[in-house]
Amino acid sequence: MTPDTPLRDAAASAPMAPGAEIGAGTLPVPAPRPDANQSAELQLVDVNKIYQARTGPVEALKNINLTIGRGEFVSLVGRSGCGKTTLLRILSGLLPPTSGSVTANGESIWRGTRRDDQALKQFGFVFQEANLFPWFTIAENIALPLKLRGVAKKQRLARAEELCAQVGLTGFEGSYPRELSGGMRQRAAIARALSYNPSILLMDEPFGALDALTRDRMNLELQSIHAAAGATVVFVTHSIPEAVFLADRVVLLSPRPGRIRSVTSVPLARPRSLETESTPQFQDIVRELRRQLDEED
Ligand SMILES: Nc1ncnc2c1ncn2[C@@H]1O[C@H](COP(=O)(O)OP(=O)(O)O)[C@@H](O)[C@H]1O
């Protein structure tokens, strides 16, 4: 587990307030749950993934059924090796499932064994490392996907400027990645992913390498970005408080083979602030998810 902030640890271990109710709607079964007022944007049906490793087959994911609504924020949590990255890569079409179907907006992202590149254009990715090119400025890095898509230079740079404002990097357009802090580089990576207006943002432990205070700030910013961009977000993290803070629903995975252990709704009002984390409702959800995770030991 990555270290959480003292605030978060204190919150998670605080005794339950008298009369506080368990706010989380934790489902014991991994039922696909299309929301009545949201159309399904991403859907995994009976997805299995077996890697053929040198030492033999590795069952990374088993019977995954998950429906994610348009504009929804879903966090995936679970211990290292439980299949989070595998699930994200399958969702994005970077990795084919061994069996099962993956659809985006009702269309399969696979045409037989070939990926549908049209479907793939809807996705933006952010990984743990910002992966910026050191010889490009921040604006050039952010605008790179647009360059690859043939957008003219003037428009690219105008868009980069707009995105810098959105992620709080105004004034750093001409800086080089080495001149920025880790948190700022990660913001640039988010801006780059947003450059072509993806409808789906897939994030794999994007703040895992940041210090706790920067991470708190990035969580607040990501919340605003999600609200402004209206994108569907699938966010992988080790941190249960981070998962709960950001998500509409938290999907907890169990390892060997990776299965959906539970799906928990987070009915906390938005926008959320760091004070949200000291509410009994937040703490109850975190405590329940920690309990489920501990059961696996
Ligand atoms: N390319 C691969 N070849 C063989 N096994 C893999 C490969 N990628 C991941 N695995 C295995 O699949 C399981 C899930 O891995 P991963 O999706 O990376 O988990 P997480 O992101 O939750 O840490 C692990 O047991 C891992 O060792």
Ligand SMILES: [Mg+2]
């Ligand atoms: Mg991973």
